[in-house]
Amino acid sequence: MTEFDFSPIEPICRSFGVELTREIKTRLSIYGDLLIEYNKSVNLTAIVEPSEIVIKHFLDCILFFKNICPKEKSSIIDIGTGAGFPGVVLLIIRPDLKLTLMDALEKRLNFLRVVLKKTGLSATLVHSRAEDGAKDPLYREQFDYATARAVAALPVLCELSIPYIKVGGYFVAMKGDAVDSEVAKANGAFKILGADNPSVYYETLTGKEKRAFVVSKKISQTSPKYPRSFAKIKKNALK
Ligand code: SAM
Secondary structure, eight states, X not given: OOOOOXXXXXXXXXXXXXXXXXXXXXXXXXXXXXXXXXXXXXXXXXXXSHHHIIIIIIIHHHTHXXXXXXXXXXXXXXXXXXXXXXXXXXXXXXXXXXXXXXXXXXXXXXXXXXXXXXXXXXXXXXXXXXXHHTTSTTTTTXXXXXXXXXXXXXXXXXXXXGGGEEEEEEEEEEEOXXXXXXXXXXXXXXXXXXXXXXXXXXXXXXXXXXXXXEEEEBOSOOOTTOSOOHHHHHHTOOO
């Protein structure tokens, strides 16, 4: 089993109230180990060094809890979850959360099925494109939170994600350096889809890498016209 050194991130997590218990570290290690192993045959991530996995995947996702404190048993959908970021990390820290992991690629969900089994956690796996799943009454406006990391530019991501959120729930988009210009371009999209003006929380990983959490509250229902087909969303993103 690969050795993961959590010491660089433990004090950071503790500073905002997340204690990396033995159980959490064991589950993160199982997850990281499977990520490295499966990545040899399935394309899951470009980050494969254990020290980088700890910072660029685990810490990045745990920072979610710095500014967002979901109530017990809140429902969260992670859209375009890929190898499980941020969803699986959120669940490892908070196993009470009712997590749904959605991705268009089945091979990634097959990997996640193994991760959930080996870590003893449970989540709902949905194989669907986000713009299709959002039309299904099982998922539409059913979640306290929708989140996504590294899936699409913000105006596109808004249309893919906000339809899933209940009125009163939150959209949390995890973004990098160019967040300010993305938010400026997405202001109209938030409004059209029924979400409030977003707040942006800026973070820096242990090196110099910039991260940002874009958080917006859903204040009214999304019109049934949205989301449109992916071709239309891409060609004519909401402004
Ligand atoms: N969120 C993960 C992360 O941060 O590591 C994965 C990011 S990966 C670059 C983008 C993922 O989004 C892929 O797994 C892809 O299959 C998925 N994806 C892209 N467009 C999607 C869509 N419209 N519906 C569902 N999944 C989508």
